[in-house]
Amino acid sequence: MTQPQRIDAGSLAAELWPGDGPPLVFLHAGVCDRRAWKGTVDVLAGQGRLITYDRPGFGDSPAATGPHSDVDDLLRLLDETVGDEPVWLVGSSRGGRIAVDTAVGHPQRVRGLVLLAPSVSGAPSAETLDPDTERLADLLDDAETAGDLAEQNRLEAWLWLDGPRGPEGRVTGAARELLLAMNEAILREAPEETVTDDGVDAWQRARDLDVPVTVGWGELDLPHLVDRCRHLAARIPGAHEVALPGTAHLPYLEDPALVADLVAVATGLPGPGAP
Numbered sequence: 001m002t003q004p005q006r007i008d009a010g011s012l013a014a015e016l017w018p019g020d021g022p023p024l025v026f027l028h029a030g031v032c033d034r035r036a037w038k039g040t041v042d043v044l045a046g047q048g049r050l051i052t053y054d055r056p057g058f059g060d061s062p063a064a065t066g067p068h069s070d071v072d073d074l075l076r077l078l079d080e081t082v083g084d085e086p087v088w089l090v091g092s093s094r095g096g097r098i099a100v101d102t103a104v105g106h107p108q109r110v111r112g113l114v115l116l117a118p119s120v121s122g123a124p125s126a127e128t129l130d131p132d133t134e135r136l137a138d139l140l141d142d143a144e145t146a147g148d149l150a151e152q153n154r155l156e157a158w159l160w161l162d163g164p165r166g167p168e169g170r171v172t173g174a175a176r177e178l179l180l181a182m183n184e185a186i187l188r189e190a191p192e193e194t195v196t197d198d199g200v201d202a203w204q205r206a207r208d209l210d211v212p213v214t215v216g217w218g219e220l221d222l223p224h225l226v227d228r229c230r231h232l233a234a235r236i237p238g239a240h241e242v243a244l245p246g247t248a249h250l251p252y253l254e255d256p257a258l259v260a261d262l263v264a265v266a267t268g269l270p271g272p273g274a275p
Contacts, residue, residue, distance in 0.1 A: 044264065244262070
């Protein structure tokens with residue numbers, strides 16, 4: 001199995017799986033760090049140049065000392081690792097927002113996008129939540145008010161990993177242990193509090209995207225996020241949409257091979273099992 005190499009990316013902790021073809025950069029969700037992608041990139045290892053990194057305050061990257069831009073952080077990473085070569089961006093949730101903002105603001109840096117239930121700057125907020133999501137959201141508000149980080153972590157694992165319509169503990173084993181470990185550190189660090197608004201209205205500018213885009217989501221994800229994914233795909237010329245069965249908001253933790261196959265098809269990599 002191809003082993004990752006730590007790469008010099010300034011203050012950002014980053015790893016490279018070497019291979020042929022264009023580089024792919026994986027952007028993690030707000031409840032994860034770069035470790036969440038390991039199962040997927042292990043499946044794809046050797047089929048492309050694969051880069052994972054921790055945003056400031058996540059995983060092994062030190063917290064920012066002041067306000068910073070996620071897009072600027074990504075551009076610095078690209079400058080230090082691939083230079084001017086355009087890359088594929090594979091983004092989940094908050095990582096998807098960074099990917100889309102980068103593509104609309106700096107199109108020369110992006111070869112294509114693979115988005116997994118991305119948040120989108122400028123997207124309208126859901127007017128109502130389904131009862132299951134609303135129930136968990138209310139419990140999370142109570143836990144946050146009480147300062148109970150352990151309860152917040154438990155409920156967020158239910159919401160994002162199991163999905164609000166599924167029973168708590170639907171996903172077990174190493175995937176759940178990893179999410180709880182990653183998110184516990186994030187809840188203590190609160191790194192998103194230092195992120196500035198990049199001022200990109202990607203929801204409106206999505207129609208201007210002129211690169212290949214795949215929008216995917218887990219069928220068990222929050223219903224309003226599934227709806228947003230469908231609407232986003234409809235706004236992007238030529239976008240492909242893919243529903244991933246049996247998964248929720250973090251499908252690469254549940255089924256890394258399924259997501260690896262999605263990425264391979266979207267980006268033109270040979271894919272799992274290729275010679």
